[in-house]
Amino acid sequence: MSTRSAPEQPSRFPRAVYGVGDEPDPRFSLANERTFLAWIRTSLALLAAGVALEGLSLPLQPDLRLAASLLLVVLGLLTPLQAWRGWARDERAMRTGTPLPSPALALPLTVGTSVTGVLIVLGVLFR
Amino acid sequence: MTDRGLFDPGLQPERTALAWRRTCLAVVVLSLGGARLMAPRLGATAVVLGVACAAAGVVLHHLAGSRQRRHTAHLLTDGHLRDATTSAHLLLLLTVVGVVMGVTAAAFVVVRGFSPAG
Numbered sequence: 001m002s003t004r005s006a007p008e009q010p011s012r013f014p015r016a017v018y019g020v021g022d023e024p025d026p027r028f029s030l031a032n033e034r035t036f037l038a039w040i041r042t043s044l045a046l047l048a049a050g051v052a053l054e055g056l057s058l059p060l061q062p063d064l065r066l067a068a069s070l071l072l073v074v075l076g077l078l079t080p081l082q083a084w085r086g087w088a089r090d091e092r093a094m095r096t097g098t099p100l101p102s103p104a105l106a107l108p109l110t111v112g113t114s115v116t117g118v119l120i121v122l123g124v125l126f127r
Numbered sequence: 128m129t130d131r132g133l134f135d136p137g138l139q140p141e142r143t144a145l146a147w148r149r150t151c152l153a154v155v156v157l158s159l160g161g162a163r164l165m166a167p168r169l170g171a172t173a174v175v176l177g178v179a180c181a182a183a184g185v186v187l188h189h190l191a192g193s194r195q196r197r198h199t200a201h202l203l204t205d206g207h208l209r210d211a212t213t214s215a216h217l218l219l220l221l222t223v224v225g226v227v228m229g230v231t232a233a234a235f236v237v238v239r240g241f242s243p244a245g
Contacts (some may be wrong), residue, residue, distance in 0.1 A: 080225030
């Protein structure tokens with residue numbers, strides 16, 4: 001659609017993203033922004049789960065509960081960084097017409113949440 | 128002139144603004160709830176950080192609304208967002224808020240989990 005060359009836009013931040021390539025279809029930019037927001041909400045969910053596990057003294061085996069809780073908050077701490085980095089990489093890729101990179105945190109997040117689930121199940125069984 | 132294709136049935140800027148709003152709402156609720164839960168362990172630090180993150184959430188919620196109006200106006204007139212002063216400052220601020228909440232949560236879990244009181 002509208003892909004006119006973007007002139008130098010010093011007001012647009014970050015330059016590393018907006019300083020290259022052409023303006024993509026605005027629908028794609030807005031979709032990318034919503035993806036960023038979805039990652040942020042994922043982070044909030046991970047943090048809430050991690051804090052609730054430990055903070056509400058849920059009746060699990062304490063060591064397993066702590067391990068699950070720590071894993072959740074570490075993932076929740078990394079996720080906003082993934083959100084920002086992923087947004088910037090995707091926007092850049094759309095501006096330069098290159099394939100979208102995959103989210104770097106997808107595999108660690110999948111493995112981490114799975115391990116958390118196992119820890120919680122064990123924590124319930126061995127309390 | 129307006130390209131009808133820009134406005135799919137979902138109305139892009141509106142959908143994006145709604146995503147901002149529900150994210151900010153979650154930030155505000157969890158910041159204050161977290162501060163309430165962590166205060167006994169982390170003291171005033173938790174309260175200050177919680178209120179700061181909640182305030183940032185309220186500000187971002189407000190800014191997302193004006194961003195939507197700007198985007199809609201530009202899409203209707205130019206058909207692109209290039210001159211809509213679209214910057215990623217809001218995204219960066221939200222990233223920082225997320226990291227601050229994450230560090231606070233991690234500190235709380237460590238302090239509570241490894242304290243002798245249990």
